[in-house]
Amino acid sequence: MPEGPLLRFQDVNTYYGDLHVLKDVNYSIASGEIVSLLGGNASGKSTTMKTIMGVVRPRTGSVIFDGVPIEKMSTADRVKRGIAPVLEARRLFPRMTVFENLEMGAYTRKRGPEFAEDLERVYSLFPRVKERLNQVSGTLSGGEQQMVAIGRALMARPRLICMDEPSMGLSPRFVEQVFDIIQEINRQGTTIFMVEQNANMALSIAHRAYVLQTGKVVLSGSAAALRRDPAIREAYLGELQVIPGQVDTDSPPVSSRIRAPVAPP
Amino acid sequence: MALSDLLLQQTINGLSLGAMYALLALGFTLVYGILELINFSHFNVFMVGSFIGLWTLQLMGINGQAVVMTGLPLIGVMMTALVVTMVLSGGLGVLIERLSLRPLRDVKGPAPMITTIGVSYVLFNIVLLTVGADSKNYPNPLPPVQFAIGDAVLRLREILIWVIAVLLMLGLHLFVQRSRMGKAMRATAQDPEAARMMGVEVDRVIVIAFFLGSALAGAGGLIFGLYYNFTSFIIGFNAGLRAFTAAVLGGIGNVPGAMLGGVIIGLIEAMGAQFIASAWTDVIIFSILVLVLVFRPAGLLGRVAPNKS
Structure with missing residues (x-):
């Protein structure tokens, strides 16, 4: 480096x-x-x-x-x-499922074992996201959407x-929960x-x-x-x-x- | 003919027309979903597609209805005609996007839409001036197999049209729902800027949308020829306008909506011709369009306002 x-x-x-x-x-x-x-x-x-x-x-x-x-x-x-963004107002793809939103985060990367690893990382940071995988993201609460938005950024392995x-x-x-998780993501490198x-x-x-x-x-x-x-x-x-x-x-x-x-x- | 047989016969006819309109409507909806652009050149991509199908069949030695084929040769010839027509029509759509629409990508207002009208007239006149104004007899190697259901008749060509249309629409549906590029298309339609920041190359998504929409229009053009046994430089306008109506009726930008709208318009056309008068077809179709839009402005399956939050 x-x-x-x-x-x-x-x-x-x-x-x-x-x-x-x-x-x-x-x-x-x-x-x-x-x-x-x-x-x-x-x-x-x-x-x-x-x-x-x-x-x-x-x-x-x-x-x-x-x-x-x-x-x-x-x-x-x-x-x-x-470089991956977490956009203002979250900007999930509202008519796609939570899982599809996470897939979009990994859009530039090849599918493979790393994709599964990154999914597991998102699930461990946000157990709630795993429960909502097949839900259309526009129907999530604001807090849940923010979790998906951060998870989506992590899927790019940025x-x-x-x-x-x-x-x-x-x-x-x-807000406190989100900031705790931001710190945790930072600690992970x-x-x-x-x-x-x-x-x-x-x-x-x-x-x-x-x-x-x-x-x-x-x-x-x-x-x-x-x-x-x-x-x-x-x-x-x-x-x-x-x-x-x-x-x-x-x-x-x-x-x-x-x-x-x-x-x- | 008993009323029930008439209804059955017109349902068969209507579903065949509807299959063609649905294929054509999908092209309007794919492009609109991503660019919010009504692509009027699509009318005549359909017409050119019909001629590409005609020439492909003729190159394979099939002229008029004299050559009748069965079994594997028939399937081979039909597959070849379909694939060649779709690929070349798709290529024409990509060319139109590259040459006439991409330079206007950042131009606001109606300029790109007006450009598509211009391109439509260019295609129309090129075909008129090169192949002539007379209708062309369409090669059709299908054997005259038909099934009687009461007094109604189901011909092999109708079955073929349905099979082609259903397979293509199923293929498109799977592509849009499951493939990586299909997901990028949906993401771009829902939030282009966010899609771009996920690493989606939006220009590529637009090219794919034009290719797919134009390829389906080409398939529709081939179906038109096989169904009516003729094609002409002038077929784009009526079919295109009805297919566009179908897309709006179903909810423009919505893929299942375009399919539903196409089938509804086809059925209205067939039933209207049987029970009222074919001269009144346009009056009926467009009156129903107006009524639907008054009560459901976003179309049958459309959303009232695009949710971009």
Whole structure:
């Protein structure tokens, strides 16, 4: 295995038409880490995930996975190299069964003993999934769907899982369960890059985190340090939403520029 | 003829027409399910398929109805005609997708649909200008075997049409439900972006959908010729419109819906011609379509709104 980080963003700029979404963004994620990406609405979090998966391509800059630039590769080639997504709002194939959804996770891989091994791994992490194998996934509860969505990502036998809002729409009890399982998956050797609104939970399991605001990385560091940062506490750990934009040019230091809204929407 | 025999006879006729419409309707539904595109070139892929079948049979030395075959030679000739027609028609569909639709993949609005109308006219006129406007006698080596059931008659050609249609639809069903590519097709139809992020190459899925749909249309064209003993450059419009209606009636995008819709349209056409008047067939078919859509806008087996969550 080459030395260096598993995933690196090097001065990445991503646009939607004229809209400049990611601005000179740099990330570096080492093998074995859980890294969390925090930020308000429209800060570029989901665009980061789409840039990793190749759904949007950076205009400039480089995305390097395992030492190889991947920014020009097709999504399928990225999946084959070992990147799997857990998509925002789960995005299961609603009229396919749970088992078929898991099969789709392993779409780029050959069927064989490894497929059975991976199924067993998913069943041991999520016994509930095994009970629901032949159920049409659109009829599952939100929590069950999230289990299948994570299981589906594991079926790709990925080295890196990109998670977009794994706690979204789940009951608090379920959120804790999901985060426990994310930690367990990480302990089994999979690197995790996670976008999460629930900063409290995210920082409690992450090793490190980046804070994104209107397309720029404004803060990064160890999860423990970020949890102590007063601006982070105000902006995220109270779980208020951050209003993006309106950054004064002659403003005080970076961390105090992260604003809490006057009134939550 | 007693009423029950009339009903039986028209059921036999209707199921044969229905089998043809169902094969054709599947092509509309496969492409719509994935691209949300109504592919009007499908009308004339069916027509071209009918001519491919005609030429294939002629190349095997079968002209008109004079050559009668039985047993293994008959099965061999029919299989060959079917396979060649389906492969070449499928290839035509792939070519249409590559040349005229892929360049428009990211164009929003009705442009791709209008393009398919244009392609349809191109095919129509190429056949008109090269083979002529007259109807062609269709080679048919089937022996004139028939079974009388009361006063109703069941001919060998009807049995053949049903067997071909049922086998093809069963094959398609198994492909879509069981194969890796079939699952990728369903996943793409349900959530294209998520399918892509599983590593599905969506362009390939689209090519397969065009190939399968066009191959089935070719089979439908061959069936048309064997059933009516003629083909012509003009057959695509009526059959295509009825098959499209069948797809909408069953719920466009829904594979079993297309089969059901095809059979229903075929039966309506046959019964309408018997009990009302064949000139009124279109009025009846399209009135029923309007009624179904008023009360079930998504079609008989369709879902009201695509669930993409």
